[in-house]
Amino acid sequence: MSLPPIIQTASPRGQDPLPQPDTEAQAHSQALCETIVAAIDQAGGWIPFSEFMALALYAPGLGYYSGGAHKFGAAGDFVTGPEMTPLFGRTLANTIAPILAASKPIVTEAGAGTGKLAGDLLQALEAMNQLPERYDILELSAELAERQRQHLQATVPHLMDRVHWLSSLPEHIEGVLVGNEVLDAMPVELVHWQGSQAQRLGVSIERTNDGIRFVTAAGIISPERAEHIRALAEKYQWPDDYTTEIPEAGQAWIATLAQKLTQGALLLIDYGFPRHEFYHHERTGGTLMCHYRHRAHPDPYYWPGLQDITAHVDFTAIAEAGFDAGLDVTGYCTQAGWLMDAGLLDLLAAQQPAEPSHTTPALVRTQHAVQTLLSPAEMGEFFKVILLSKGLPANLRIPGFIRSDRSHTL
Numbered sequence: 001m002s003l004p005p006i007i008q009t010a011s012p013r014g015q016d017p018l019p020q021p022d023t024e025a026q027a028h029s030q031a032l033c034e035t036i037v038a039a040i041d042q043a044g045g046w047i048p049f050s051e052f053m054a055l056a057l058y059a060p061g062l063g064y065y066s067g068g069a070h071k072f073g074a075a076g077d078f079v080t081g082p083e084m085t086p087l088f089g090r091t092l093a094n095t096i097a098p099i100l101a102a103s104k105p106i107v108t109e110a111g112a113g114t115g116k117l118a119g120d121l122l123q124a125l126e127a128m129n130q131l132p133e134r135y136d137i138l139e140l141s142a143e144l145a146e147r148q149r150q151h152l153q154a155t156v157p158h159l160m161d162r163v164h165w166l167s168s169l170p171e172h173i174e175g176v177l178v179g180n181e182v183l184d185a186m187p188v189e190l191v192h193w194q195g196s197q198a199q200r201l202g203v204s205i206e207r208t209n210d211g212i213r214f215v216t217a218a219g220i221i222s223p224e225r226a227e228h229i230r231a232l233a234e235k236y237q238w239p240d241d242y243t244t245e246i247p248e249a250g251q252a253w254i255a256t257l258a259q260k261l262t263q264g265a266l267l268l269i270d271y272g273f274p275r276h277e278f279y280h281h282e283r284t285g286g287t288l289m290c291h292y293r294h295r296a297h298p299d300p301y302y303w304p305g306l307q308d309i310t311a312h313v314d315f316t317a318i319a320e321a322g323f324d325a326g327l328d329v330t331g332y333c334t335q336a337g338w339l340m341d342a343g344l345l346d347l348l349a350a351q352q353p354a355e356p357s358h359t360t361p362a363l364v365r366t367q368h369a370v371q372t373l374l375s376p377a378e379m380g381e382f383f384k385v386i387l388l389s390k391g392l393p394a395n396l397r398i399p400g401f402i403r404s405d406r407s408h409t410l
């Protein structure tokens, strides 16, 4: 028996209507919804929001990242730093080269998107005469792994024998693990503070004559979670009716990586803040955000499987998870601070023609991308970079974290 239609909120409150997907995409979303409804029914009518988010993004073959949605670039839903300009990857190469030299020449990239960063990093490390022995890509999505393979085959065919795809974490990690915009794509616990009580939010189903819709509802909460939320609420003086997220999956991921890291570093780039900003009493609606065809909106139930769902990163939680598992917090700064210190502007300057009148449209696009990456009004301040390490020499100079602004504390 097929499921009644899932009622979609065509227009998030106060915004222009979102674009409508075509019939094929709608059928894809309906198939994912059937999987989610089955999970909710099987669980007795309610699943935690983290489980809904995990299914919406990663249900095999159907989730946003594991299905065929275009995702990246102008025809997709969002654009990431590595997609804007190869200078992002080249600058990152400056940062990781000394770490690879001081540990093992192995790069692991988590969630490699289109493969653009992998291609740019490999080319830059080759030009620096520091090619890694292996470039391992940890990818949950078979569809993205195939896209990466095609991109790398076209751009660095002579280096393909160094590239390997992993579908789960390796036993040991050595060298450098990089992840751009990976933490924000991990499922979060959605929680609510109401009448001095902590609630764990989840998803249940409302059945009407027109079809069914997903609704957010409070469920059972463990004493440990309730206590954790109460401590945050008291420390940051949350008002009544405060909704936010707890990055349990992100913290668990970092703890696991830390245990597996024998020598080297984890370098993670993402949008977010330290805890006191994340849980600020004025941030009453949390940071959960959805992206559909370059429109950001707050409705996680809009065509599940066709849109990205993300949350900002609590970088204090990430630092604590690493520190508690034995890693050093070697660096933390804004994306602008890191990129400037690691030589982005020198790389841009090297592309300038001697005659300003010879500036090409490609160079103008690069200049615009650099501006977006650095500008405090765009990605420069909003994005942060954290470097967690193990067993590196104390005096190792790591471009990106030598002179960069240290006023951002965790």
Ligand SMILES: C[S@@+](CC[C@H](N)C(=O)[O-])C[C@H]1O[C@@H](n2cnc3c(N)ncnc32)[C@H](O)[C@@H]1O
Binding pocket: 065, 080, 081, 082, 083, 110, 111, 112, 113, 114, 138, 139, 140, 141, 144, 179, 180, 181, 182, 183, 185, 186, 253
């Ligand atoms: C927003 S995309 C970023 C892709 C790419 N790094 C970029 O910057 O363009 C998020 C990526 O994180 C991946 N991801 C999420 N959780 C992951 C995990 N536990 N391990 C590996 N990749 C993960 C997703 O599959 C997706 O490819």
